[in-house]
Amino acid sequence: MSRAGAPLLAFFFPDNCRLCDSPLDRHDRIPVCSACLDAPQPYAPEIFCLQCRIAFESGARLDENGLCATCGSGQTHYSAAYSYSHYEGVLRGLIHLLKYDGVRPLADHFGRWLALSLPRGSRYDAIIPVPLHWLRYLRRGFNQSDLLAQSLSRRTGLPVISGALRRTRSTPKQALLDENSRLDNLRGAFQVVRPEAIAGRRLLLIDDVLTTGATMNTCALALQQAGAAHVSILTLARVDTRPHAPDPAAALEPPGHLHRGAHA
Secondary structure, three states: OHHHHHHHHHHHOOOEOOOOOOEOOOOOOOOOOHHHHOOOOOOOOOOEOOOOOOEOOOHHHOOOOOOOHHHHOOOOOOOOEEEEEEOOHHHHHHHHHHHHHOOOOHHHHHHHHHHHHOOOOOOOOEEEEOOOOHHHHHHHOOOHHHHHHHHHHHHHOOOEOOOOEEEOOOOOOHHHOOHHHHHHHHOOOEEEOOHHHHOOOEEEEEEEEEOOOHHHHHHHHHHHHOOOOEEEEEEEEEOOOOOOOOOHHHHOOOOHHHOOOOOO
């Protein structure tokens, strides 16, 4: 009945795509046209670090093991990093609709992309969403990382351990800080409160966007220090840090035409 009535609802209650403004021909919980939902393409750089998978213009900045300077020096505390696509264009708009306009049904759509981003044959014991500070959670009403983790869990069968990692204090956005301030900004910001739930397990740490990588790296270190056997990270998108890419700080700002819901 819902499918049969969708064209009738669209006729009497017309709406436009929240991204491209084209008329929607169906009534749906996701106010985005099919073209925009299908637009994001998988992240597939030609040259990248084998551990953090950051993209480079050439292989000159990678060592003989295919690692960037940060990973090669042992400063990266997760074993691998996977993302569906770059944080730009339509995907950036879709993520903002989830985070700032509260279009939660998008999380289920995103879960399919997250599952596609994992290498075939990869093995994990549980999913850990990156936690929000309680004040930000109170303002937003949900943790987008937890929604993504739950959606991925429904596709993989992996359990989600939502309460194992806690954010102990609110911090400024990493992209707004210089490199020397990022570690100080996150020092002591995450705490494992249920070490028995993660000890000896292979964990997949989930967030929506990988910007500088410092937040995920700090979370991975906390999990490892609490006894995790392995930590990989998975995000829906990652900021392109190559020279031609947009400024990461500017990319984090919600676009004006999406300011229709409650923001945090």
